[in-house]
Amino acid sequence: MPEFTEAYGSRRVVLTGLGAVSSIGIGAERFLAGLRQGRSGAKPIGAYDTTGFEYANGCEVVDFDPGRYLTTLDPRTLGRATQFSVAAARMAVQDAGLSDNELSSRACMVSVGTTDGESRDLDHLVEHELEQGPESMDPAVAGRVPVANLSTAVAREFRLTKAETITVPTACAAGNYAIGYGLDAIRLGEADIVLGGGADAMCRKTFAGFYRLGTIAPEVCAPFDIDRKGILTGEGAGILVLESLESALARGARIYAEVLGYGLNCDAYHQVAPYQDSVADCMRLALRDAGVKPEEVGFISAHGTGTQANDVTEARAIRSVFATPPRTVSMKSMLGHSMGAASALAAIGCALAIREGFIPPTINHVETDPDVALDCVPNQAVPAELRIVQNNGLAFGGNNSVVIFGRYDS
């Protein structure tokens, strides 16, 4: 552990590496190109048999070869979500210009959020059980299920035997949770580098559940649109290299953005419906932690699922916090709802937006819902000088997490 040379909890934290696995592109560069172009990840689902569903589009990652990224671990020993997590971590570390040796010599933490973990493996185990009885379950698949693997596999890939690893399964805000936890560990001087983000793989269980709730869109995800019809399930991973500012400066690292702060609270209200007042409180907590005034926020990356309930509730919460709401976009219009990866991929989008000077669009947009009444940057990315960006993550269980990023000026 490093000495605590600074005041307690005061160290600044910056982003120096980004790793993305998404339906609109793998790797930070392709992901950036996808966001700029407003690319859609929507396509018919091939991850599982969709016979009997009247419609089944999703934002699947179809060109992913884990062997291209993993150098230490055998991909066959990992579930798909863990493969995503480790691959994204590999890309992020490479992007940060860190060697494996450099990384393992530092005080590291791995912090990965998820909604479903390896539920896709659980789906397969149930299929086998129905066909051949529970005695026939594949032990290798059963062994991949515990959700801690999403973070411990990353540590094992980089041989980080001294790392603290944590998996945070707080549903669809999990990516922001994991980033926030990493921020605190570095602020407190307990880690120098954190590989933090989220990962999820598409699974039948979650599709069937959302479908039954009537929240799956037949074709595309159109957040904030008056005719929005719901979510598209998606998958992928976003892992970010969070690093203390002094560490980043000492090694001359490229700095995408600074992590200024975050907020965390719970609705304590309903298992699946968001609660406006507490969503607003979470944004206030984040802004306060970041030392930022609402009017300084350049744009909000909304949770923006594209359901009737979320979009109006979130928009009203935003309008209650911001006298003049900033532009508010939903990257889920492009990526679908990648669950535990969602706020992590959006965080990468925020960092790229700050660094590259643009605001990603909300695609599939025709007419803004008057109850939403926000400028959602329809269909086309816009250039913008950005200083502060806010990333919202809301989840089942009323688990809210909002992260604030800022431009780093040397």
Added chain:
Amino acid sequence: MTKRPTRPRPVIVDWSAISPFGIGREAFLAGMSSGGATDCVPAEDGAIPRTRARMAGQFETRTALGRKGTRSMDRLTALTVATAGQLVERCADLTGSPGQDGGAPADVLPGRALVLGTTTGSAQSMMDFTRSSLTGDRPYHVDPARFPNTVMNCAAGQAAIWHRLKGPNVTVGGGRAAGLLALNYARRLQATGRASSVLCGAAEEYSPARAWLQHHTGDAGGADSVLGEGCAMLRVEPSEQAPDSAFADVLALEFGVFDGVNQVAAVLRQCLHTALGNADVTPAELWRVATSGAPGALGSGEHAALDALLADSAADRVSCADFLGDTAAVAAAFQVVSVLAMAETEPADAPRTALITSVDRDGVAGCAVLSLRPTPSGGYGPSTPPIAATTQQ
């Protein structure tokens, strides 16, 4: 190795548990005094090879929580809601309501937090849901009321709803070490001022789905294995707010990751070395060591690390798995409350130090060092009424 400066440390001011010993803190204390809990073969699971269990036998969701709001609740969630309820009941600070209930706005007061450890949520809920999609007339003929149970933060979210816990609400996935990872999360929430009071623990249910999964992974430890279940929860306060009657101070928490069982001993040894250094404790000063009781080579590695450390120590080594069974996600949390229970039933005038160790097949090794506050004979701890009749049955 460098030493940490003094900084706020979490203090354990209350605890409760629902376990194979029964419901509540008193039942746990009594069970620890009398020895192990009783094995049973769950009736409906006779077909599962080698399955024996130590169930939280008296616990039944509707008896503990009533009929309202529990129709679709799974056992994992019910165990969590009930255990949290026991702590909330005993603490006016937790039932008083900062936030939207007319008190100060939530952005001024840190809210009441909950951090809960899990392995994979309720595997039974998740697999049942998929099964209903595969066997129903239509693949979407699933029970929407049970969909939230299939998400791993269900138990923590429900506990927040039941007990109005509007602060940070966190679920931590970590196998046997989950309880220690949760305690570390609670520590950071307090150190950064995001929370003051934190309910912190872990929960695991016995279910056929879990029994089959552990059977196939070999993690159940072979023919001698007994699967346990339950929930253990602590209330922790930042040191400056803790009352004198508190139970224990958390001096250090350390973690590492091993790749393969042959690294277990070395990685855990490193954690122990760092943790004792940060706690400023020598092995000779340890009073008791509670191990995870992991089976097979994992457990051998855990003991090898301790053998090296404790050569000159008279500390008793206790495995909670011996009397509670393999309790998976709640293992470390049960280890912590077991040590608290032992301290309470063996009075002492001076502080004593305990070590908690944990290893899990997911690769996490970890440990905690606790300083148990003096326990004058005649009992100590928060001046609390006995567990309420509603939860005692």
